Amino acid sequence: MYRLAIKMLMGDRLKYFGLLAGMSFAAMMIAQQASIFVGLISQTGTFIRGLPYVDLWVMDEQVRFSEDQQPLPDTALPRVRGIEGVEWASPMFKGWLPARLPDGTRLNAIVVGIDDATLIGGPLAMHEGTLEDLRRDDAILIHYKEAGTKLKLEKAGGRTLRIGDRISLNDHDAFVAATFDSDPSFFWDPVIYTTYSRAVQFSPPQRNLMHYVLVKLKPGADLEEVRAHIERATPYKALTQDEFIALTRDFIAEKTGILINFGIAIGLGFFVGMLVTGQTFFNFTLDNLRYFAAIKAMGASSWMLIRMVMLQVLVAATLSLGIGLGIAALMGQQLKETDLAFLMPWQVPALTAASLLFISLLAGGLSLIKVLRLEPGVVFKG
């Protein structure tokens, strides 16, 4: 009977495609919204993830996320360097500075100052030029994509900021020496790399200007021991990459309302999907009710009818899941070349599958109530 159930499902092309369209739309909505949410949340850790060789990030204990400006005193660096198990420790400046582009456009930029001597903390991938170009006078690095977007010279015909251009950072002259590449960031302001000493120079006078101490452990050193040692010997906290990413992610999710907003969007996708799927499948069952009644009269057990309807539901759900996920993935592929966030880890298809399964079983269950309550005698009523 199961092949016949499938043929009943697929036989009426118009209704079948209508059913698939409704369910695929639900799957696509859930997967797409969830992927954008995951993508956005993932982007909050882009900067931290860009320094995979750093074992510990040492920071003020009140730092809440990666862009939080809670500077440490200069003494933090030698104190951390002196701790057993630390192979090297490197200073990092990270803060917002006002910038003025060659065409006069004013904006804020996230300036990252990295160790002058070693250039530890710089971007992993360069687009044009090298990291060593930072050693040139007044040199800065800009993101090659941001050069044509966030740093675009709007008042100069929309020209891309390019190597050789000079910009002003907090009224200090800076020279674009090279461009780098990195994953898109959650934060909206352009990122500019320079050396630590230059960043301090660009920055308004302030007692403390070191925001992080990047730590690499000696081979064989126990991370927990070193971390405990740092936290005992200094008033600072030391986080691993994953911990720092989680801290940033949780803060942004909580404080920006992104979690609630996307939760609502995903919930709406789920709800709309449930309505569309439920109504479409329920109508499909209603259209076939007289045939189910005939089959029931001919001796099909309730269990057989349950299996037939559930098989129809599951086949429609599986196909719709594939179509919906496929469309969502294609949309994600199209977004790949943009800065828009889209990330589909395995949890997203799993969540979508679970949601669609729930929606489908609910729709199938509602339809089944109608089928199971059906008096087979109705088949004699014409």
Next chain:
Amino acid sequence: MTTPHSNNTATIPPGNTRAAPQGNSVAVRCRNLTKTYGSGDAAVRALRGVDLDVQRGEMLMLVGPSGCGKTTLISVVAGVLDRDEGECAVLGQDLASLNSSQKAAFRAKNVGFVFQSFNLIPTLSIAENVAVPLLINRVPRKEAIARGAEILAKVGLGDRTKSLPTKLSGGQQQRVAIARALVHSPKLLVCDEPTSALDHKTGQKVMELLRGIAMGGDLSLIVVTHDQRIFEFADRIAEMDDGRIERVTTGQGHAIAAAAL
């Protein structure tokens, strides 16, 4: 044949009674059947104490005005509706003693249905439609389709097995429905207005087909109809009114069958 029972007993006109055409065994035996829909002021007494016997191999027609209880009676006899009171044994089985699963299994094995509106599943080929009762009885699909095709050949549709029902005329669809009702060799065939959706000529052909089927073995047919033009095919005609069988008369069906033989 009917058995006298209180005021609701069917009246058998003298001279019209006769023995069952195929042996003496009774396929359906109902006594004092009652069935009421709803309750209180809205209660509708569809059956008011019906007595009815249907012999094996007999074609019995149930006739009467709309709302007289014909459909309710065949629903009870076919095991798709529970009676309120009385007794009803079908093929020796008291249906009231079965639970719904057992009743479904009983129907699957023993009862064939021909519906007024055919109820052929439009997305299945006619061979697949005919195979449905076999599939319900867990016959493997290939075998069920093959047997469906065989019986379709017997009703003159052997060359249309892969057609969809919507591609057939009304008469052809009813022949498919008859094939579906017979494919699992039931002992009781219940037909609800089998000719009402057909023109006279096609209706006659369908009845000839049913009559031919009833002629051979011990299959019993109960045919609900308003169509007086097909009364001649019945062995007996039970006239119902207001939830009772008022009269049972002998039809020409046996003579037709005998002439055909």
